[in-house]
Amino acid sequence: MLDFFNDHTLRTVCLGTAGIGAVSGAIGCFAYLRRQSLIGDVVAHSSLLGIMVFFLGSYLITGEGSKSLTVLIPGALLAGVTSLMLTRWILAQTRLKPDSALGVMLAIFFGSGILLLRWTQRATPNIPGKRGLEDYLFGMAAAMTNSDLWMIGVLGVSSILVMLLMWKEFKLFTFDPVFAQSTGLKTHWIDTLMLLILVVGIVIGIQSVGVVLMIALLVTPASSARQWTGHLGTMVLLASIFGAVCGGVGSVLSASFSNVPTGPVIVLVATVLFLVSLTAAPRRGLIARMIKRRKLEKSAQVVAAGGNQ
Amino acid sequence: MPKANPAIAIKGLTVAYDSVPVLWNVHLTIEQGVMMGVVGPNGAGKSTLLKAVLGVVPTLAGEVKVLGKPFRSHRQQIGYVPQRTSVDWDFPTTVLDLVKMGTYGRLGWFRRPGAKEKHDALAALDRFEMRGFANRQIGELSGGQQQRAFLARAYVQDAPIYFLDEPFAAVDATTEKAIIRLLKDLRDEGKTIVVVHHDLTTIMDYFDAITLVNKKIISSGPVATAFTSDLLNKTYGGPIKNCGIDCGFAQPPVQLRHPSSSPPPNIPTLPVEADDA
Amino acid sequence: MTLILWTLAIAVLTAVVCSLCGVFLVVKHESMIAEALSHAVLPGILIAFLVFQDRTSPWLIISAGLSGLLMVWIVQTIRKTGLVDGDAALGIVFSALFSVGIICANVGLNRVHFDSHCIIDGNLAMAALRPFKINGMEIAPHAFVLMATVLTLLVGFIAIFYKELKLMMFDSALSQTFGFRPAMLHLVWLALVSITTVSAFEIAGSILVVALMIAPPATAFLLTRRLGIMLVISSTIGVISSVIGLYLGLWLDIAPTGPIASVAGMIFLLTVLLAPRQGVIAKFRRRGIQRAYLFQQLLLARLDGDDKNWVDNDALANAVAWTDQQFGRTLSVCRNRNWIDESSSGFSITDKGRDYLVDTMDRL
Numbered sequence: 035m036l037d038f039f040n041d042h043t044l045r046t047v048c049l050g051t052a053g054i055g056a057v058s059g060a061i062g063c064f065a066y067l068r069r070q071s072l073i074g075d076v077v078a079h080s081s082l083l084g085i086m087v088f089f090l091g092s093y094l095i096t097g098e099g100s101k102s103l104t105v106l107i108p109g110a111l112l113a114g115v116t117s118l119m120l121t122r123w124i125l126a127q128t129r130l131k132p133d134s135a136l137g138v139m140l141a142i143f144f145g146s147g148i149l150l151l152r153w154t155q156r157a158t159p160n161i162p163g164k165r166g167l168e169d170y171l172f173g174m175a176a177a178m179t180n181s182d183l184w185m186i187g188v189l190g191v192s193s194i195l196v197m198l199l200m201w202k203e204f205k206l207f208t209f210d211p212v213f214a215q216s217t218g219l220k221t222h223w224i225d226t227l228m229l230l231i232l233v234v235g236i237v238i239g240i241q242s243v244g245v246v247l248m249i250a251l252l253v254t255p256a257s258s259a260r261q262w263t264g265h266l267g268t269m270v271l272l273a274s275i276f277g278a279v280c281g282g283v284g285s286v287l288s289a290s291f292s293n294v295p296t297g298p299v300i301v302l303v304a305t306v307l308f309l310v311s312l313t314a315a316p317r318r319g320l321i322a323r324m325i326k327r328r329k330l331e332k333s334a335q336v337v338a339a340g341g342n343q
Numbered sequence: 344m345p346k347a348n349p350a351i352a353i354k355g356l357t358v359a360y361d362s363v364p365v366l367w368n369v370h371l372t373i374e375q376g377v378m379m380g381v382v383g384p385n386g387a388g389k390s391t392l393l394k395a396v397l398g399v400v401p402t403l404a405g406e407v408k409v410l411g412k413p414f415r416s417h418r419q420q421i422g423y424v425p426q427r428t429s430v431d432w433d434f435p436t437t438v439l440d441l442v443k444m445g446t447y448g449r450l451g452w453f454r455r456p457g458a459k460e461k462h463d464a465l466a467a468l469d470r471f472e473m474r475g476f477a478n479r480q481i482g483e484l485s486g487g488q489q490q491r492a493f494l495a496r497a498y499v500q501d502a503p504i505y506f507l508d509e510p511f512a513a514v515d516a517t518t519e520k521a522i523i524r525l526l527k528d529l530r531d532e533g534k535t536i537v538v539v540h541h542d543l544t545t546i547m548d549y550f551d552a553i554t555l556v557n558k559k560i561i562s563s564g565p566v567a568t569a570f571t572s573d574l575l576n577k578t579y580g581g582p583i584k585n586c587g588i589d590c591g592f593a594q595p596p597v598q599l600r601h602p603s604s605s606p607p608p609n610i611p612t613l614p615v616e617a618d619d620a
Numbered sequence: 621m622t623l624i625l626w627t628l629a630i631a632v633l634t635a636v637v638c639s640l641c642g643v644f645l646v647v648k649h650e651s652m653i654a655e656a657l658s659h660a661v662l663p664g665i666l667i668a669f670l671v672f673q674d675r676t677s678p679w680l681i682i683s684a685g686l687s688g689l690l691m692v693w694i695v696q697t698i699r700k701t702g703l704v705d706g707d708a709a710l711g712i713v714f715s716a717l718f719s720v721g722i723i724c725a726n727v728g729l730n731r732v733h734f735d736s737h738c739i740i741d742g743n744l745a746m747a748a749l750r751p752f753k754i755n756g757m758e759i760a761p762h763a764f765v766l767m768a769t770v771l772t773l774l775v776g777f778i779a780i781f782y783k784e785l786k787l788m789m790f791d792s793a794l795s796q797t798f799g800f801r802p803a804m805l806h807l808v809w810l811a812l813v814s815i816t817t818v819s820a821f822e823i824a825g826s827i828l829v830v831a832l833m834i835a836p837p838a839t840a841f842l843l844t845r846r847l848g849i850m851l852v853i854s855s856t857i858g859v860i861s862s863v864i865g866l867y868l869g870l871w872l873d874i875a876p877t878g879p880i881a882s883v884a885g886m887i888f889l890l891t892v893l894l895a896p897r898q899g900v901i902a903k904f905r906r907r908g909i910q911r912a913y914l915f916q917q918l919l920l921a922r923l924d925g926d927d928k929n930w931v932d933n934d935a936l937a938n939a940v941a942w943t944d945q946q947f948g949r950t951l952s953v954c955r956n957r958n959w960i961d962e963s964s965s966g967f968s969i970t971d972k973g974r975d976y977l978v979d980t981m982d983r984l
Binding site for chain 3: 066
């Protein structure tokens with residue numbers, strides 16, 4: 035334990051992933067409620083293309099590939115937004131259903147992203163700065179620098195602020211979009227804003243868990259939180275806490291084994307928490323349900339027995 | 344005495360999706376204080392009609408006036424009770440929260456609902472005998488309770504007009520009667536109630552007026568005159584001929600009831616059984 | 621046969637197998653199962669490898685298949701509780717299984733044998749190297765034999781049970797009344813999809829499996845509504861993508877799986893644009909024509925509503941949500957066809973115009 039407080043890098047990493055987890059958990063609540071988990075998966079995978087394009091762009095401009103987040107995050111954001119808009123366009127123009135359209139986006143963006151990644155890794159002459167790009171697949175939080183953390187912090191905090199400011203509009207629109215529009219709300223803007231925040235949350239999140247596993251960081255804390263409360267505000271707060279805990283614990287655990295990427299460990303911690311929530315939550319949880327059912331059966335038996343007299 | 348504005352006045356409304364008309368040249372007037380049923384086959388545009396008046400779907404042509412003013416300035420005058428299938432019942436919200444949503448329109452951007460909104464919401468729940476459910480999750484309600492919660496939301500909006508989209512789908516007969524009773528009470532208080540309805544057998548009992556829709560308005564008026572088997576055949580049967588006769592201003596706008604005039608038409612009251620809906 | 625040709629053959633077989641499977645997924649709107657399965661099978665493969673230490677062991681496929689079915693079972697169970705959104709449950713479960721797999725790969729295994737490259741990219745480039753031996757005689761690459769077997773199984777199944785499959789996909793209730801046991805058929809079908817995914821996974825890696833199971837079928841979906849033709853088109857596109865992609869990979873000196881996936885995706889995008897009836901360009905023109913007709917009818921209807929009165933230019937222009945350009949065009953068409961009269965006070969409808977309007981109303 036003492037090691038933890040002495041090791042500056044470990045502390046930074048832990049706090050960083052906890053922060054990321056908190057933001058993803060909160061934003062993930064709305065994604066969960068809007069049934070956009072698959073969209074989140076596709077956006078996450080798509081960001082890889084943006085990251086690679088901007089990395090290669092920085093190499094072409096400066097002669098050295100930059101992995102600084104100030105370069106890569108805009109790329110990721112752009113790719114995420116583009117894949118979303120392209121999906122919407124395809125859905126509007128063809129009779130394809132969402133699952134197929136999303137799947138194809140995945141193929142195109144992630145396939146191209148991997149193509150660029152592998153090409154970059156094997157290119158001759160050597161492209162400096164390319165080591166560590168692979169971490170975007172499964173996350174390697176230990177690679178975060180302080181300036182990275184600043185950028186993550188700024189983006190994360192602004193997203194949360196926007197969410198809090200627009201709380202009741204987001205809530206109304208998520209629950210009843212027709213009613214929301216009928217009260218005069220500009221639902222088109224609300225929808226766009228929510229999607230933007232989703233993309234920002236995902237782009238931040240992939241820094242710790244990577245693109246392949248981002249969907250889990252997005253929806254697992256939210257699903258877990260939902261089991262414990264029926265109040266949206268509490269749910270978002272809980273999901274935030276869950277996300278932070280999973281992020282922090284996961285990154286510390288994965289740091290103990292040098293070979294293991296951060297992403298899978300965080301996801302497993304989150305999954306354990308999810309299973310616990312599913313079974314043990316009061317009222318909704320499976321155990322609570324079983325107890326309620328037993329009680330009902332017992333009282334039904336009593337009534338039946340009483341009726342036989 | 345000047346004639347009161349109709350609750351809803353629609354002229355020449357056309358709505359098209361992908362350049363395919365879904366509603367064509369709709370002329371419709373709904374007077375205040377009337378309980379109107381809207382019927383038609385599937386895909387006839389009934390829900391689209393409601394949504395067009397609410398301003399939720401883009402219109403290609405036509406004009407909608409709510410209480411005499413262009414609808415854009417009067418959006419909050421309509422309380423909307425959605426189809427049950429389009430609601431996410433697992434959404435984490437209590438009944439009280441749901442009703443409070445009805446106050447968001449008057450709060451505007453950024454302001455939070457406060458004590459006054461809570462008070463108004465509880466009063467609305469009282470009105471529909473749902474006070475005891477204030478802190479229940481909406482997913483825990485029965486069908487009738489769900490409808491009453493949404494009615495309370497419309498009520499707290501202080502809306503003079505209520506739109507209900509298929510409120511009786513998948514609801515049992517007792518609950519249905521109880522809800523009709525509630526709607527009629529609202530109508531007697533002067534509210535205008537418009538219901539998209541699917542059960543043709545109950546039209547005569549429930550409604551003062553009826554509108555038959557199948558992409559165009561086939562007929563609209565008091566149930567006695569606008570709900571004939573001929574017109575029904577036309578609505579549900581084959582293609583429509585000679586539109587110039589049956590729609591447009593060739594038919595005089597329906598005059599039914601003004602709150603200050605004669606007592607309501609004689610509609611037989613239904614015996615209401617146990618009101619546990 | 622040269623190495624490259626064998627690799628090509630393997631790629632083609634894999635593509636056909638995945639595309640065929642994928643058609644049924646797309647048609648039933650279950651495409652995301654492909655994505656989920658391609659992640660969920662990993663722990664199965666790795667555990668079998670850990671135990672048997674043999675990459676060619678059939679146990680790898682069986683274990684992977686079980687892993688896939690485990691995922692399906694867990695997700696169904698979670699969905700049944702009604703406590704969690706269905707898509708989210710899928711995401712949570714397959715990510716968890718995949719994470720187990722990654723950790724195993726990094727901790728339990730020597731990185732030489734399994735690493736993220738293989739998992740994501742597959743092993744297509746190396747696939748032709750491992751031979752399949754009968755009595756010590758090398759016949760063909762192991763991967764080739766594997767995919768050929770899977771293809772035979774799949775094609776056989778589809779051919780024999782074609783009408784039952786088709787019915788089950790579209791109307792399982794009817795299928796039940798006919799005694800075709802749709803539930804069991806569905807289970808067998810899922811098992812086949814798992815086997816396909818698993819066999820292809822080792823060669824193609826997770827992205828390519830998903831790409832081939834979704835992109836070619838989605839493309840075929842845009843070109844036809846008939847299941848049989850969809851199967852043919854889908855496989856053809858799969859083959860084309862793998863050939864082009866393979867050579868692209870060779871040229872760039874990288875694993876061919878990324879390029880094949882991208883090519884499949886590009887073909888899809890091109891089809892979205894150019895498809896004869898469903899394509900964007902075709903629809904644009906059709907919609908344009910329909911919209912022109914609609915505007916003409918709206919203009920006439922507006923004039924008709926006002927009986928014998930003249931409607932001035934501004935009132936007419938504001939009656940409909942059209943641009944000035946569209947309004948102008950509509951006016952000139954109506955003028956040319958003598959549907960409207962023009963005077964200093966505005967426009968009015970002619971008898972010819974009224975007849976046309978009544979005519980089109982009949983067809984509404």
